[in-house]
Amino acid sequence: MRRRPGLSARMKLTLSYAGFLAVAGALLLAVVWVFLLRYVPDTQRGLLGVAPNRYLLVRTFAPAAAMAMVFLLVFGLAGGWVLAGRMLSPLTRITAAARTAGSGSLSHRIRMEGRQDEFRELADAFDTMLEQLDAHVAEQQRFAANASHELRTPLAISQALLDLARRDPTRDQGELVRRLQAVNTRAIDLTEALLLLSRSDRGTFTRESVDLSLVAEEAAETLLPFAEQRAITLDVTGGATRTSGSAELLLRMMTNLVQNAVVHNLPTGGTVTVHTEAQGDASVVRVENTGHPLPAELVPTLTEPFQRGTERVRTDEHAGVGLGLALVHSIVRAHGGTLDLAPRPAGGLLVAVRLPGTR
Secondary structure (H helix, E strand, O other): OOOOOOOOHHHHHHHHHHHHHHHHHHHHHHHHHHHOHHHOOOOOOOEOOEOOOHHHHHHHHHHHHHHHHHHHHHHHHHHHHHHHHHHHHHHHHHHHHHHHHHOOOOOOOOOOOOOOOHHHHHHHHHHHHHHHHHHHHHHHHHHHHHHHHHHHHHHHHHHHHHHHHHHOOOOOHHHHHHHHHHHHHHHHHHHHHHHHHHHHHHOOOOOEEEEHHHHHHHHHHHHHHHHHHOOOEEEEEEOOOEEEEOHHHHHHHHHHHHHHHHHOOOOOOOEEEEEEEEEOOEEEEEEEEOOOOOOOOOHHHOOOOOOOOOOOOOOHHHOOOOOHHHHHHHHHHHOOOEEEEEEOOOOOEEEEEEEEEOO
16 A cells, blocks of 8 residues: 655654653753742842842753753654664564565564563564464465366366277277266366365355254265165264254265265274264264274374375275365364364274354
8 A cells, every 4th residue: 555655653752752851851940940940039139138139040040951951852862763763673573574474475484582572472473373374375275286186187087088989989988978977977076065165165154043963864864875885874863953054064064974984984884973962052063983993193184175084994986076074174164163083992083073052
């Protein structure tokens, strides 16, 4: 923003210091006049018949007072300029860091030393903001790179299938159509997931009262045939648990959690348990599934986009697009909740979602 030039903060503080000293000196001289010189008689013999009189005292005192006022003014300007410079030096570093960040470099940090005060508190808050921005930008760059790669993969497969059909016209066209349809379906699912992820990140949705127990039952009913195909027992327990949010997004969150629990399970004979309950002012959803043991260092990465957990047990036909738990995390965050993932000692994963509850 273009602004009209004006006095700097250092100059304003300097003038304030000098003005304060000048006013203090003037008040001191006024006190001398009011309580001392005014009681000296203006006669030839002076006070108590002893010279000097008021006239002589004023002529002697006035030049000295004027010199003192000039000294106070000069001293106030010089001292105020030095003191203001020392006081505002941290602000100069903060301004330089802000300009550096404005040019696109988010790796710079102020790291102001010294004891705690207002400027150092501001510098620490600015450093924290830069760290969060740097991490967010890096996350967005990784997301863009991964999304580009994931979107390019089905297009490359489609191109390869078409090239193969062009070189071999006698090839079974039905098989080609089926494979193209599978690749196209995967690309559509990925695009819809990316759009849903963007929508949940923006938080642009209408809120309404939603019963999470009903949402869990609907998601379980939808995925029950899929679970039965894998001989997995799917149970939904708990009572009414209400929260405020988007019914569509919350259903997608629950569906992703249940599907993730079914896919990443034992090859056969596993279990998935969905439990909803109200805990104080929070509505809690827990999704627990059996499976092989998970490395502790793998669990925190599962909510990152396109992190499919390569060490988890799953089949290729249900590989997904790598956005399942990332969508869940984004939807939970948009609803003001928290998402906790913990590996089960016996194998599998325990996912706990805490959302603000409503009556």
